[in-house]
Amino acid sequence: MVQTAAASQPRAQVPGPLPQELASVMWPELPAVADEMVQEIGRVVPEYGPLLEGPSRTVLLHCVRQNLTTFVELVADPAASTAQRDALCRSLGRLEATEGRGLHCLQSALRIGARVGLRRATGVGTRYNLPASLIVAFADAVFAYADVIESLCREGYVEARGGRDDAWESQRSRLLRLILAGSAAADEPGPAGAAPGSGGAHRGEAASEPGPVAPHPAVVDLARRVGWPVPERVTLVALRPGAARERLRLPGLDDVLADLDDPRPHLLVPGEVDEARMGMLARALGGRQAVIGVTVPLGGAADSLRWARQTLALMETGVLPQRQVARCEDHLVTLWLTGDPALAERLATRQLAPLDGLTTGQRERLVDTLRTWLTTRGTAAQMAEALHLHPQTVRYRMRALKKTLGAQLGDPEQRFATELALRALHLRRPGTARPPAGAHAQGREPEMPRGHEGV
Structure with a gap:
């Protein structure tokens, strides 16, 4: 049973008398033990794996060293101050709550640290010919010390969560985070903005959904x-x-995992979300807006969540229409076209470079007409109806476009690239206004600059 914060008072430091001279044997071992603990924690606890790189590793190593140092100080002097360690452990608990991790991660790290410490103690005991009874007393001290550290971390954790400590729910949330962390690590990252189902396939390879991957043992x-x-x-x-x-309850959806403490809350639904489950989710959400991701193998969970969040963001910016509950499957092309705005902008700059000599207004009108022609391949009359223009105005613009972009429009590859660029730009500028109907009813527009006249 996990010790509560209240149960940790008064704090037992190191139970049973350990010989004070043992501290002199332990001090030289601390740097190597701390490094070994950090490596083992990062290897065994998936959530801490990313912390083994860069500044995060330095912070993790500092925490381990501080706790080890205090342990040895207490062996040397049972009255030694633990204030620095206590403050650090409470901060660790608050950090775990802020990062959305449960205490299970810290508890696992403590167990691993204790195992590493005892393994090292056995080796040291053999080297110094220490009696077996001392090694047993040392093991008791280590586990008691780990309990104290855990209770301190729990105090900070519960404080950060406003006094809540829902252990079972926390375990399920941790399970969801493990699934997402495992799927993100298992998939080789594809190009930025890779579309649903692209799988990062190389040119000439058929895109396919990732095959089933055995879940992480954790x-x-x-x-x-x-x-x-x-x-x-x-x-x-x-x-x-x-x-x-x-306010969010999931009656009838007991198999759904939820992480509602995350700054961007999310759910995991086993299998597909059919109409019956969609209705249950809508009722459970009680009006909260949600996006149903793409159904994927367990190893692709992180992708499904990323696409769902991207769809939600597009609804917030007005690119996609507002829905209480939307499906990613209905917007795959839009997700793909908006997946890398910088690349789309670069493609548009290249494809539309021949129009750079025009004024902003002239350029926007021709671009609007070109996009309509590429997406509809309609007649002048059909395009005029879509653009709310006179057919003669459309013919005038098309002559100007063919004169300016003639070779580009005749090449299938270039035409496709231009259509992609214009579709992406149009999605990013959903509020672009068109001239009112009848503004060019006589089929006349401002004169084009020299070299861009219609023919």
Whole structure:
């Protein structure tokens, strides 16, 4: 049973008398033990794996060293101050809550650290011919010290969560984070803005959905402990932040994993979200906006959530229409076209370079007409109706476009690239206004600069 914050008072420091001279044996071992603990924690606890690189590793190593240092100080002097360690452990607990991780990560790290410490102690005991009874007393001291550290971390964690400590829910949230962390690490990153289903396929290769990947052992173990059958396929759901956490209940959806403490809350639904499940979700959400991601193998969970969040963002910016519950599947082309705005801008700059000599107004009118022609291939009359123009105005613009972009429009590859660029630009500028109907009813427009006249 996990020790509560209250149960840790008064704090037992190191139970049983350990010989003070043992501290002199322990001091030289600390640097190597700390490094070994950090490496083992990062290897075994998936959430801490990314912390082994860069500044995060320095912070993690500092935390381990501080706790080890205090332990040895208490062996040398049981009355030694623990204020620095106590403050650090509470900060660690608050950090875990802020990062959306449960205490299970810290608890796992403490168990691993204790194992590494005892392994080292056994070697040191053999080297110095220490009695077995001392090694046993040392092991008791290590586990008692780990309990104290855990209770301190829990104090900070519970404080950061406003006094809540929902252990079972926290385990399920941790399971969801493990699944997402594992799927993100398992997939080789493709090009920026890779579209759903692209899989980062090389040129000439058929794009295919990732095959089933065995889940991480930590996922299997935690899923077993919380009674959650591991599915082959999942659907992630992105929720709009803001509504009170307590208002969201999932009756009839007990197999759904939720991380509602994340700044961008989300759900994992085993299998596909059919119409029946869609209705249950809509009722459970109580008006909160959500996007149903693409159904993918378990190893693609991170992609499904990324696309769902991208769709939610596009609704927020007005690129996509507002819906209480939307599906990614209905907007795959839009997701792809808006996946890399900088690249789309570069493509548009290249494809539309021949129009650079025009004024802004002239350029916008020709671009609007070109986009309509590329997407509809309609007659002048059909395009005029779509653009709210006189057919003669459309003919005038098309003559100017063919004179300026003639070779480009005749080449299928160049024409396709231009259409992609214009579709992406149009999606990013949904509010672009067109001239009112009848503004050019006589079929006349301002004269084009020399070299861009219609023929």
